[in-house]
Structures are given as structure tokens and as C-alpha cells.
Amino acid sequence: MGWRFSASRKRRRRAGCTRKSQLRFGQPQVPEVVLYHASGCHLCDRARTTLASLREELDFELKEVDISGDGELEARYRELIPVVEIDGAVAFTYYVQPEPFRRKVRAQARD
Numbered sequence: 001m002g003w004r005f006s007a008s009r010k011r012r013r014r015a016g017c018t019r020k021s022q023l024r025f026g027q028p029q030v031p032e033v034v035l036y037h038a039s040g041c042h043l044c045d046r047a048r049t050t051l052a053s054l055r056e057e058l059d060f061e062l063k064e065v066d067i068s069g070d071g072e073l074e075a076r077y078r079e080l081i082p083v084v085e086i087d088g089a090v091a092f093t094y095y096v097q098p099e100p101f102r103r104k105v106r107a108q109a110r111d
Contacts, residue, residue: 029108029109029111030059030060030061030109031060031061031086031087031105031108031109032060032061032063032086032087032088033051033060033061033062033063033084033085033086033105034062034063034064034065034084034085035047035048035051035062035063035064035065035082035083035084036065036067036073036077036081036082036083036084036085037064037065037066037067037081037082038066038067038068038078038081039066039068041081041082043081043082043094043095044081044082046082046095046096047082047084047092047095047096048064048082050096050098050101051084051096053098054096054098054101054102054105057102058102058105058106059109060086060105060109067081080093080094081093082094082096084096084101086104086105086108087108091104
């Protein structure tokens with residue numbers, strides 16, 4: 001006799017609930033969003049404002065990193081700032097578009 005899924009297990013799987021997420025005590029992971037910025041950057045100010053408004057509706061941790069004075073970060077991000085990473089992956093450069101941001105953060109929270 002083969003192994004069968006129970007009805008509740010099927011519902012959890014369809015809802016995106018995996019064994020990995022169940023091991024975290026049923027709590028969805030809160031995505032970490034990092035904003036790389038520099039002083040005097042008007043696009044960075046705009047990205048910060050957009051992220052602040054999105055934070056009112058979405059659950060994510062926001063970390064801001066000023067690249068000014070850090071040679072390694074300046075070499076990596078200076079021409080692209082503001083840069084927004086979601087859980088370590090670059091998601092946006094120059095502009096943060098609210099709807100794609102919502103989708104990406106929700107997707108990360110489910111994983």
C-alpha cells in the first residue's frame with residue numbers, strides 16, 4: 001500500500017507551506033531588505049521614502065548602508081545607487097518600483 005497525503009497536508013502544500021517553513025514553527029520568514037545609499041543622492045532619498053511607505057503595509061526588516069567612505073562598497077555600488085537587496089539578492093537599482101517590490105517581498109516571506 002502506497003503512502004498517501006492527508007487532505008490537510010494537501011491543503012498546506014497548495015498554500016505554499018513546505019516542510020522547511022513548518023520547521024520554523026509555522027512562522028513565515030521576515031525578509032531582510034538592504035538599501036545601499038550615499039549622502040546627497042536624490043534617488044536614494046526617493047528610494048528611502050518609497051521603502052518607508054511600503055514598510056507600513058509589508059513585514060520586512062530594513063537595513064540602510066551608507067557606502068560613502070567604504071572603498072569596497074563604493075567600487076561595487078557607486079554607479080548603481082540606490083541599490084536594494086532582498087535577502088542578499090539585488091532586486092532594484094536606481095528606482096524602487098512598489099508593485100514588483102511587493103511581489104518579491106511576499107515571495108520571500110513564503111519561502
